[in-house]
Amino acid sequence: MLPLVGRDESRAIDAKAIAAGVPGLVLMENAGRGATDVLCARFADRLRRPLVVGGLGQNGGDAWVVARHLLVRGVCAECVVLGDPAKVAGDARVNLDALRGLGVDVRAVAESDLEHLESLAARASVIVDGLFGTGLDRVIDGFRADAIQRLAATEVPSFALDLPSGLDAQTGAVLGVVLPARVTATFAAHKRGLHQHPGVDHAGDVVLVDIGVPAPRDARASLLERFDLARLVPRRAADAHKGSAGHVAIFAGSPGRTGAALLSGLGAMRAGAGLVTLAARGAARAALDTKVIELMTSEIPEALEAGVAAALRECEQRDAGVLGPGVGLDATARAYTTRVAIEATIPLVLDADALSALAGDPTVLTKARAPRVLTPHPGEAARLLGTTSAEVQAARYHAAEQLAARTGQVVVLKGARTIIASRERLAVCPAGTPALGVAGTGDVLSGVIAAMLASASEGDVFDAACAGVLAHAMAGELAAVADRGLFAREVADAVPHALARSRAHAASAT
Numbered sequence: 169m170l171p172l173v174g175r176d177e178s179r180a181i182d183a184k185a186i187a188a189g190v191p192g193l194v195l196m197e198n199a200g201r202g203a204t205d206v207l208c209a210r211f212a213d214r215l216r217r218p219l220v221v222g223g224l225g226q227n228g229g230d231a232w233v234v235a236r237h238l239l240v241r242g243v244c245a246e247c248v249v250l251g252d253p254a255k256v257a258g259d260a261r262v263n264l265d266a267l268r269g270l271g272v273d274v275r276a277v278a279e280s281d282l283e284h285l286e287s288l289a290a291r292a293s294v295i296v297d298g299l300f301g302t303g304l305d306r307v308i309d310g311f312r313a314d315a316i317q318r319l320a321a322t323e324v325p326s327f328a329l330d331l332p333s334g335l336d337a338q339t340g341a342v343l344g345v346v347l348p349a350r351v352t353a354t355f356a357a358h359k360r361g362l363h364q365h366p367g368v369d370h371a372g373d374v375v376l377v378d379i380g381v382p383a384p385r386d387a388r389a390s391l392l393e394r395f396d397l398a399r400l401v402p403r404r405a406a407d408a409h410k411g412s413a414g415h416v417a418i419f420a421g422s423p424g425r426t427g428a429a430l431l432s433g434l435g436a437m438r439a440g441a442g443l444v445t446l447a448a449r450g451a452a453r454a455a456l457d458t459k460v461i462e463l464m465t466s467e468i469p470e471a472l473e474a475g476v477a478a479a480l481r482e483c484e485q486r487d488a489g490v491l492g493p494g495v496g497l498d499a500t501a502r503a504y505t506t507r508v509a510i511e512a513t514i515p516l517v518l519d520a521d522a523l524s525a526l527a528g529d530p531t532v533l534t535k536a537r538a539p540r541v542l543t544p545h546p547g548e549a550a551r552l553l554g555t556t557s558a559e560v561q562a563a564r565y566h567a568a569e570q571l572a573a574r575t576g577q578v579v580v581l582k583g584a585r586t587i588i589a590s591r592e593r594l595a596v597c598p599a600g601t602p603a604l605g606v607a608g609t610g611d612v613l614s615g616v617i618a619a620m621l622a623s624a625s626e627g628d629v630f631d632a633a634c635a636g637v638l639a640h641a642m643a644g645e646l647a648a649v650a651d652r653g654l655f656a657r658e659v660a661d662a663v664p665h666a667l668a669r670s671r672a673h674a675a676s677a678t
């Protein structure tokens with residue numbers, strides 16, 4: 169797990185180090201020197217004619233340091249400052265003056281010189297982008313936007329300092345225009361915006377550069393790594409038995425809708441549940457009984473009161489559960505899921521129809537008698553928040569955090585780069601594949617998370633959700649042959665392989 173910071177936290181890291189006595193110039197020197205190392209390693213065959221472009225802020229300052237360190241290594245870069253250099257201040261000013269003092273001609277590019285900039289860029293072997301970093305907080309317009317568009321149009325590979333210019337550090341949105349990078353050297357800590365789309369598409373490979381300040385230990389947010397799965401799912405004791413591995417109840421399925429329940433059950437089994445019972449409404453139980461011999465079934469009466477009573481009784485014997493897939497959306501089904509979502513005394517994953525049933529007032533979950541993990545896709549999250557899917561996607565971290573705050577529960581916002589949020593914490597899953605975008609994979613995920621909950625110790629609900637998300641995404645990567653054509657059940661089947669791979673990674677890393 170790596171710390172993940174937003175715009176303000178990023179500034180706070182620098183400010184805290186400076187207040188502690190580490191001069192800002194030292195931080196900038198470390199950033200620029202570290203970035204030069206990355207540049208020289210990743211663009212070794214493109215150092216013929218680098219173009220270093222800096223803005224008027226401190227991101228530009230990093231660029232001037234890079235240009236100086238390139239000089240030390242015998243590489244003479246073409247350097248330009250976009251805008252009026254008289255406005256460069258602070259540590260960036262010191263480094264701009266130093267570069268000029270060493271005899272480097274840093275040309276100022278004004279609105280009227282954009283064609284010149286374009287021709288410089290077209291001849292460059294690599295562009296070092298120091299135009300905007302974390303300071304960017306509004307849409308880029310005017311000649312700066314024009315300049316970025318012209319640089320991007322050359323298709324010369326770009327090396328971004330801290331962030332590709334134009335990317336919102338907080339959300340990953342493009343603020344008007346962006347200069348897409350092949351590699352991004354990000355300073356001190358990963359930025360939130362680098363790990364959500366469209367930021368992910370524009371950042372290229374992200375390399376963390378140590379600038380001499382410790383990573384914040386209390387960072388609210390983190391970026392999961394593939395080998396975290398091994399840490400989150402400890403090895404089983406040699407004398408483990410099916411009882412100690414946890415018993416998962418899947419409250420899913422209704423007459424005519426049984427596939428989702430089965431997939432959720434398969435996910436739970438493959439993720440390590442010792443026993444799984446499919447508790448289906450009415451006649452669905454009979455249909456499920458014959459399908460998968462490893463899964464047990466029990467019947468939940470279709471009538472409301474009898475159904476709720478049966479579900480709560482079922483919970484008494486179980487360690488964790490799933491509520492929702494294929495349960496139905498008629499009035500009785502909605503009342504049943506809402507009541508069980510609140511009254512069940514075991515941790516439950518709430519998915520699909522359960523999320524629809526709760527969309528009217530998700531705040532009732534603050535009264536739930538045990539922890540809940542909500543697993544909405546963007547459309548379901550939009551309904552729960554009373555907004556649109558487009559708005560959720562435009563600010564996914566915010567949506568996940570808002571929903572966690574309103575419900576008091578853990579939220580797994582699905583989609584590329586799934587986000588896990590609670591009131592206190594946030595994590596992003598770096599794994600996954602577009603092939604997971606197919607019917608049934610969400611049902612599998614609900615079961616996988618429930619199995620993690622069933623074996624988690626109390627209070628580790630957030631970690632269990634992270635483990636489930638990571639296992640599912642990595643299983644998708646392993647099972648997918650191409651970017652499509654994946655079957656949900658294949659994802660379930662690959663979950664043990666994901667765990668094995670993570671353990672192998674972890675072992676080779678130590």
Ligand SMILES: NC(=O)C1=CN([C@@H]2O[C@H](COP(=O)(O)OP(=O)(O)OC[C@H]3O[C@@H](n4cnc5c(N)ncnc54)[C@H](O)[C@@H]3O)[C@@H](O)[C@H]2O)[C@@H](O)CC1
Nearest residue numbers: 182195196225226227300301302303304305306307308330
């Ligand atoms: N001591 C420090 O604070 C350090 C800062 N570092 C670098 O400094 C960067 C942050 O520097 P700054 O805060 O100066 O900001 P930037 O250099 O990212 O941006 C420059 C300025 O542009 C302005 N601006 C924002 N949006 C704009 C828009 N749409 N159009 C035109 N102007 C706009 C803002 O006033 C901002 O201060 C980091 O990303 C990192 O690269 C690193 O050198 C490490 C140390």
Ligand SMILES: [K+]
Nearest residue numbers: 297300331333
């Ligand atoms: K930049």
